[in-house]
Amino acid sequence: MASVPPGIRLLVSFDRDQWYRALTFILTFLLYTSFHLSRKPISIVKSELHKNCTSLSELATIASSGGGSQQPSPPSLHADMDCSWKPFDKRNYKQLLGAMDYSFLCAYAVGMYLSGIIGERLPIRLYLTVGMLTSGLFTCLFGLGYVYNIHSLGFYIFVQVANGLVQTTGWPSVVTCISNWFGKGRRGLIMGLWNSHTSVGNILGSLIAGYWVSSNWGLSFIVPGLIIAAMGVICFLFLIEPKINNNTTVCEPVLSCIVKKNSWDLLYNVSKTTLLCLSVQGVIEFSLCLLFAKLVSYTFLFWLPLYITKAAHLDAKKAGDLSTLFDVGGIVGGILAGVISDKLGKRATTCAVMLLLAAPTLYGFSMISEFGLGPTIGMLLVCGGLVNGPYSLITTAVSADLGTHKSLKGNARALSTVTAIIDGTGSVGAALGPLLAGLLSAGGWDQVFYMLMTADFFALLVRNNIKIVVFCK
Numbered sequence: 001m002a003s004v005p006p007g008i009r010l011l012v013s014f015d016r017d018q019w020y021r022a023l024t025f026i027l028t029f030l031l032y033t034s035f036h037l038s039r040k041p042i043s044i045v046k047s048e049l050h051k052n053c054t055s056l057s058e059l060a061t062i063a064s065s066g067g068g069s070q071q072p073s074p075p076s077l078h079a080d081m082d083c084s085w086k087p088f089d090k091r092n093y094k095q096l097l098g099a100m101d102y103s104f105l106c107a108y109a110v111g112m113y114l115s116g117i118i119g120e121r122l123p124i125r126l127y128l129t130v131g132m133l134t135s136g137l138f139t140c141l142f143g144l145g146y147v148y149n150i151h152s153l154g155f156y157i158f159v160q161v162a163n164g165l166v167q168t169t170g171w172p173s174v175v176t177c178i179s180n181w182f183g184k185g186r187r188g189l190i191m192g193l194w195n196s197h198t199s200v201g202n203i204l205g206s207l208i209a210g211y212w213v214s215s216n217w218g219l220s221f222i223v224p225g226l227i228i229a230a231m232g233v234i235c236f237l238f239l240i241e242p243k244i245n246n247n248t249t250v251c252e253p254v255l256s257c258i259v260k261k262n263s264w265d266l267l268y269n270v271s272k273t274t275l276l277c278l279s280v281q282g283v284i285e286f287s288l289c290l291l292f293a294k295l296v297s298y299t300f301l302f303w304l305p306l307y308i309t310k311a312a313h314l315d316a317k318k319a320g321d322l323s324t325l326f327d328v329g330g331i332v333g334g335i336l337a338g339v340i341s342d343k344l345g346k347r348a349t350t351c352a353v354m355l356l357l358a359a360p361t362l363y364g365f366s367m368i369s370e371f372g373l374g375p376t377i378g379m380l381l382v383c384g385g386l387v388n389g390p391y392s393l394i395t396t397a398v399s400a401d402l403g404t405h406k407s408l409k410g411n412a413r414a415l416s417t418v419t420a421i422i423d424g425t426g427s428v429g430a431a432l433g434p435l436l437a438g439l440l441s442a443g444g445w446d447q448v449f450y451m452l453m454t455a456d457f458f459a460l461l462v463r464n465n466i467k468i469v470v471f472c473k
Contacts (some may be wrong), residue, residue: 020240024181028174030195031128033201035232037168038139038224040205043103043302044320046097047218049088071212086151096153098438101302103157108162112427115168116420126175129236131169136229138155138163139221146218168420170396173295175419177241179400188347191396192338199327199334199388206327210320257365257390281420283402285462287352287425288396292459296358296452297391300326302434307445312376325377329384334392336385347398351390352460358386359456366449366458390459395423429455 014022055110088096119127142159144150182190208227209220237418304326308319333354341350368375399419440447 008175021181023238024177024240025190025194025359027235028178029197031132031231031235031239032170032174033197033204033225034132034228035135035167036198036201037205038135038228038230039104039167040202040301041139041209041220041224042100042142043305044206044209044213045220046303047306047319047405048213048217048316049085049093061261062427068237085146087153090391092442094438094441097306098435099153100156100160101434101438104160104164105298105427105434107161108168109424109427109431111165111168112171112424116172116418116424119169119172119176119420124177125236125239126238127169128173129160129232131166131173132228132232132235134166135163135169136225136232138166139228141225143218143221143225143459146216146221146289169323171423172417172420175396175399177239188337188338188342188393188397189335190341191400192335192392195334195338195392195396196210196331197447198392199330199384202330203326206305206320206324210317213316213320213420226313280399286348286394286398288403288462289459290391290422290426291429292455292462293351293355293387293391293394293429294426295388295433295455296362296459298430299433299437299448300387301451303437303441303448307448308376311445312373322373322377322380325380326384327388329381330388331390332381333385333389337389337393338397341393341397345394347401351393353458354386354389355460358383359460361386361451362449362452362456366446389424395426396420408431 090096138159142156142163145155145159146199150156178191178194194290205224211218212219212223304323305316305319308314308322308403309316311318314322337350341347344350361379361383365376365379368379399422402418402422433452437448438449440451
């Protein structure tokens with residue numbers, strides 16, 4: 001009888017739980033990559049929207065300055081031009097774009113607090129699937145605004161708000177899955193590698209959106225929308241829900257609880273679980289720290305391509321491609337933060353050192369970006385690592401540590417609520433950062449960088465003034 005090939009022997013050497021862990025790691029990585037992939041197009045399209053309107057204005061001026069001769073009216077020319085786009089052709093375009101960012105992120109922040117509570121009471125697989133399908137719908141809907149020539153600011157803000165709400169289904173769900181399949185042993189390293197999905201999604205989203213941004217920016221949204229919807233179907237077919245202490249799936253006890261208890265009992269249990277999670281030492285402190293760290297990270301996420309367009313005088317596609325280097329640095333920074341925190345056993349100290357280095361690096365980036373492409377590339381990589389390192393560590397390993405704290409008495413489902421509290425508070429900063437960037441950039445980009453450095457300082461101050469290092473050992 002022929003011997004079994006070594007590859008087959010390797011495959012059968014793993015037990016079922018090991019295969020489940022590997023599948024959960026890979027699948028949740030891809031699922032949340034698609035979430036960030038669908039968020040990125042708006043930052044790529046921004047510079048194209050305003051550049052189009054500026055070009056139109058110049059063209060209309062030329063058309064109307066023909067002395068006494070009769071010329072075609074600018075409104076007709078405007079209607080026929082594919083490159084123009086209202087309502088972002090006004091001088092306050094930065095404020096309008098900032099309002100779109102704020103509408104998405106504000107809805108995301110509010111929805112995140114509710115998402116964790118809802119998510120721990122529903123089957124994660126179904127909850128995540130519905131969220132991804134509806135997110136795909138709203139992302140495509142934004143792109144269809146180009147296809148059907150929609151110029152209403154209210155339409156785009158509505159789509160952003162709706163998309164922000166449904167995207168909150170993602171983070172508590174995937175963190176609960178990954179955390180309950182992997183123990184605390186090397187959580188920093190595992191979470192650091194896993195959380196690179198954020199940067200990978202941003203990179204892919206930039207490249208996909210950049211491919212169509214100059215020719216048909218509607219496809220910059222429609223293609224990512226179809227991708228996240230397709231991943232939602234894959235989630236429904238393959239996601240294995242985490243085990244809890246009574247060795248049953250999440251859906252069995254949760255559904256019976258919903259059916260048998262009235263709304264007052266459910267509200268009481270929700271309040272009790274939320275207060276219990278808030279009482280865990282470190283939850284509030286790290287939530288505030290993440291608020292400022294995420295403010296910086298999301299300002300880069302939504303405004304970096306536009307800044308590069310203005311500072312380096314590049315077109316929208318090249319600026320979007322260059323901005324991916326910030327996320328490449330973020331991948332390295334997240335992994336390094338996880339490894340270092342595992343070695344030292346001090347999550348808070350690792351965050352503090354990276355935040356301390358990030359503030360002067362941001363100032364250096366604002367100065368060096370004016371000296372050419374080479375220095376800009378180097379600073380993008382460094383800034384990405386130092387800014388996204390603490391953000392990655394807090395949202396993954398720290399959230400998992402706090403969500404499985406002994407004071408929660410082994411309540412694995414409470415991890416979803418803890419994750420939502422921390423990330424929801426961080427999302428308040430994520431909403432404020434792009435909004436402030438839109439307002440401050442009207443007076444010069446230097447003011448935006450001063451705001452980012454101030455936020456980093458406050459993140460460091462929160463970490464140092466509240467003594468939580470002992471908890472993180």
